[in-house]
Amino acid sequence: MTKVIKAEGLSKAYQLGDFGTGTVSRDLERFWARMRGKEDPFLKIGETNDRTVKSDSDVVWSIKDMNFEIEQGDAVGIIGRNGAGKSTLLKVLSRVTSPTTGSVKIKGRIASLLEVGTGFHPELTGRENIFLNGAILGMRKSEIKRKFDEIVAFAGVERYIDTPVKRYSSGMYVRLAFAVAAHLESEILIVDEVLAVGDAEFQKKCLGKMGDISKGEGRTVLFVSHNMGAVNSLCTSGIYLKNGMIEKRGDIVSVIQHYNSVNQTLSAAAGSASSKPQITQVIIDADEIIKGNLKCTVFFNSPFVIESPNVGVVIKTAFGTPVFGTNFKLHALNHTNTPVQNGQATLFVPDLPLHYGTYLLSAFLGDDQKDFDLKIDYLTFDFFPKNKLLHQYNIEDIGAVQVNADWSLVADHS
Amino acid sequence: MDQSANKEHWDIEISAKSSLLDLKLKDTWHYRDLLFLLVRRDFVAFYKQTILGPLWFFIQPIVTILIYNLVFSNLAGIKTPGVPAPLFYLAGTILWNYFSDCLTKTSTVFKDNAPMLGKVYFPRLIMPLSIVLSNLVRFAVQFILFIALIGIYYAKGIVLIPTGIILLFPLLVILIAALGLGFGMIISAVTTKYRDLAFVVTFAVPLLMYTTTVIYPLSTAITRYPKYSWIIKYNPVTPIIETFRYGFFGSGDFSWGLLGYSCAVTAVILFLGIVIFNKVERTFVDTV
Numbered sequence: 001m002t003k004v005i006k007a008e009g010l011s012k013a014y015q016l017g018d019f020g021t022g023t024v025s026r027d028l029e030r031f032w033a034r035m036r037g038k039e040d041p042f043l044k045i046g047e048t049n050d051r052t053v054k055s056d057s058d059v060v061w062s063i064k065d066m067n068f069e070i071e072q073g074d075a076v077g078i079i080g081r082n083g084a085g086k087s088t089l090l091k092v093l094s095r096v097t098s099p100t101t102g103s104v105k106i107k108g109r110i111a112s113l114l115e116v117g118t119g120f121h122p123e124l125t126g127r128e129n130i131f132l133n134g135a136i137l138g139m140r141k142s143e144i145k146r147k148f149d150e151i152v153a154f155a156g157v158e159r160y161i162d163t164p165v166k167r168y169s170s171g172m173y174v175r176l177a178f179a180v181a182a183h184l185e186s187e188i189l190i191v192d193e194v195l196a197v198g199d200a201e202f203q204k205k206c207l208g209k210m211g212d213i214s215k216g217e218g219r220t221v222l223f224v225s226h227n228m229g230a231v232n233s234l235c236t237s238g239i240y241l242k243n244g245m246i247e248k249r250g251d252i253v254s255v256i257q258h259y260n261s262v263n264q265t266l267s268a269a270a271g272s273a274s275s276k277p278q279i280t281q282v283i284i285d286a287d288e289i290i291k292g293n294l295k296c297t298v299f300f301n302s303p304f305v306i307e308s309p310n311v312g313v314v315i316k317t318a319f320g321t322p323v324f325g326t327n328f329k330l331h332a333l334n335h336t337n338t339p340v341q342n343g344q345a346t347l348f349v350p351d352l353p354l355h356y357g358t359y360l361l362s363a364f365l366g367d368d369q370k371d372f373d374l375k376i377d378y379l380t381f382d383f384f385p386k387n388k389l390l391h392q393y394n395i396e397d398i399g400a401v402q403v404n405a406d407w408s409l410v411a412d413h414s
Numbered sequence: 415m416d417q418s419a420n421k422e423h424w425d426i427e428i429s430a431k432s433s434l435l436d437l438k439l440k441d442t443w444h445y446r447d448l449l450f451l452l453v454r455r456d457f458v459a460f461y462k463q464t465i466l467g468p469l470w471f472f473i474q475p476i477v478t479i480l481i482y483n484l485v486f487s488n489l490a491g492i493k494t495p496g497v498p499a500p501l502f503y504l505a506g507t508i509l510w511n512y513f514s515d516c517l518t519k520t521s522t523v524f525k526d527n528a529p530m531l532g533k534v535y536f537p538r539l540i541m542p543l544s545i546v547l548s549n550l551v552r553f554a555v556q557f558i559l560f561i562a563l564i565g566i567y568y569a570k571g572i573v574l575i576p577t578g579i580i581l582l583f584p585l586l587v588i589l590i591a592a593l594g595l596g597f598g599m600i601i602s603a604v605t606t607k608y609r610d611l612a613f614v615v616t617f618a619v620p621l622l623m624y625t626t627t628v629i630y631p632l633s634t635a636i637t638r639y640p641k642y643s644w645i646i647k648y649n650p651v652t653p654i655i656e657t658f659r660y661g662f663f664g665s666g667d668f669s670w671g672l673l674g675y676s677c678a679v680t681a682v683i684l685f686l687g688i689v690i691f692n693k694v695e696r697t698f699v700d701t702v
Contacts, residue, residue, distance in 0.1 A: 096532060
């Protein structure tokens with residue numbers, strides 16, 4: 001395998017705050033330092049980029065000292081929380097802005113899709129915009145001409161092709177824009193969460209196209225998204241960014257696992273010492289949810305012995321629709337007759353028949369009479385069904401429940 | 415194996431520093447289709463949803479010279495020796511318009527195109543070049559108007575005899591474009607972070623027209639204000655307008671010395687403009 005991207009000591013600093021009269025003196029100071037060949041006095045190395053913490057310095061390192069290599073044909077998912085440096089990294093890689101220090105070496109043509117429809121002019125027709133947008137993305141006119149029919153067919157806007165794009169519905173606009181980008185012929189493609197547009201059918205088409213690009217055509221793809229399902233089904237390896245630094249690099253499953261364990265509230269602890277029984281902590285096993293199993297443990301404390309304990313869990317979709325619930329009483333293996341004071345109850349559901357998506361978990365502690373403690377929508381987690389094919393479907397489109405269905409097909413002969 | 419990897423060939427190298435004179439001309443050449451598509455976009459978008467369409471290119475200069483004729487020729491009584499006043503004004507106006515359009519549009523190129531430039535890479539030099547070319551199309555259309563007006567006066571019996579200097583016309587167009595481009599790029603680079611200068615441009619450029627010979631002949635200025643006429647004389651746009659008039663009308667103050675001076679100023683401004691632009695385009699996205 002040959003390396004196609006190599007980043008060494010890559011860093012990028014941004015200046016916070018507003019620019020105005022007050023910032024001129026600092027600019028002059030920096031300029032003077034540079035003229036004398038000294039280091040920029042305002043770029044204090046060593047501060048991490050944590051947006052939640054106040055700092056004296058108004059310079060922030062959006063990405064800091066990144067070193068990585070990407071090999072040809074890799075599909076790399078770049079994940080991290082908001083402000084972790086994903087977009088800055090993509091901007092530097094796609095040459096929209098320069099790094100503050102360090103360098104990146106790239107082999108082959110690189111095309112970036114940080115946004116769809118960049119440079120679309122509302123007054124121009126679809127046809128004219130295909131050419132303009134294609135050229136902005138680096139295609140030659142002859143290349144666009146060759147692919148023109150394919151682009152129009154992919155976008156499905158034949159009828160509107162000679163109408164100004166300002167008359168398009170926003171969906172059509174996006175379809176056309178993505179279609180142009182999808183037909184770029186570059187060795188490396190950088191994509192930033194542009195798939196969060198269009199209707200479900202078109203999103204699937206885009207994901208499919210991206211899959212073809214990385215798997216079938218052997219091109220290198222860098223993909224930034226918060227949709228872990230899409231990342232998981234498209235990418236082979238991943239980079240997890242935190243505060244502008246690479247925290248984990250490896251195969252995609254382990255990186256997503258790491259992301260989940262760090263970024264989701266897979267465990268939450270509540271205060272202790274109370275006059276009534278209380279849930280002290282709930283933990284979801286990050287290793288299991290990425291394999292399609294649900295394992296969660298409810299820790300509880302009580303000032304007295306609960307004679308017939310009952311622990312329950314309810315799973316809702318991110319929109320708050322309950323999907324299922326379970327507790328001691330509902331199942332054959334009944335623990336309601338085991339008195340307990342402090343302890344933990346563990347729920348394990350192998351092969352949870354749910355689709356990929358974000359879910360909420362609520363936990364309950366009570367006895368056969370009443371509830372002592374309710375933790376409503378206590379944890380948020382992304383669930384990954386075992387069947388990877390299912391990751392590209394969304395619970396918004398096909399619902400939360402996976403059923404074990406058999407189809408039969410009989411052709412009629414006349 | 416690692417040693418061979420060290421000598422690997424890389425197509426693109428992104429680093430913090432780069433040479434000021436690395437203009438990426440090869441890259442720019444690769445994007446030439448984009449340049450022409452942008453010019454086409456500007457041209458087409460200009461008259462979309464208008465009834466008169468490209469005719470609007472003519473209306474603006476016609477109205478301008480009518481007003482100039484009324485105010486400066488009739489009211490103020492500034493003589494335009496040897497040339498009908500409207501023709502005299504039109505010659506100055508189309509050149510000045512080309513210059514000021516190049517300058518003002520280039521000076522806001524980063525700000526106007528920030529959404530696009532912030533999302534995709536292409537050689538940034540394409541943007542100012544497309545501005546110069548788009549305005550060249552406008553200039554060409556207005557030049558046709560100018561030739562037509564000469565024809566109308568010819569039909570009326572007012573014959574203007576061109577001189578051999580008319581052959582310098584292409585050079586004059588290049589000079590005026592390069593001058594506008596150069597000044598515009600310098601201003602664009604300076605205004606990415608602090609926009610103060612952008613305000614100066616909006617009122618100073620129309621005023622600067624009065625320090626060139628758009629509405630009066632250089633000779634009149636020299637005789638009336640001998641002390642201050644150097645401001646007009648050494649305005650690099652003045653020799654270009656004067657040469658243009660001398661070429662087409664056979665009257666005006668043409669001198670090789672002043673034209674040479676204009677060329678030298680243009681070369682310096684353009685060079686400075688490109689170097690500064692090149693330095694700023696790398697990170698302007700962060701501050702614009």
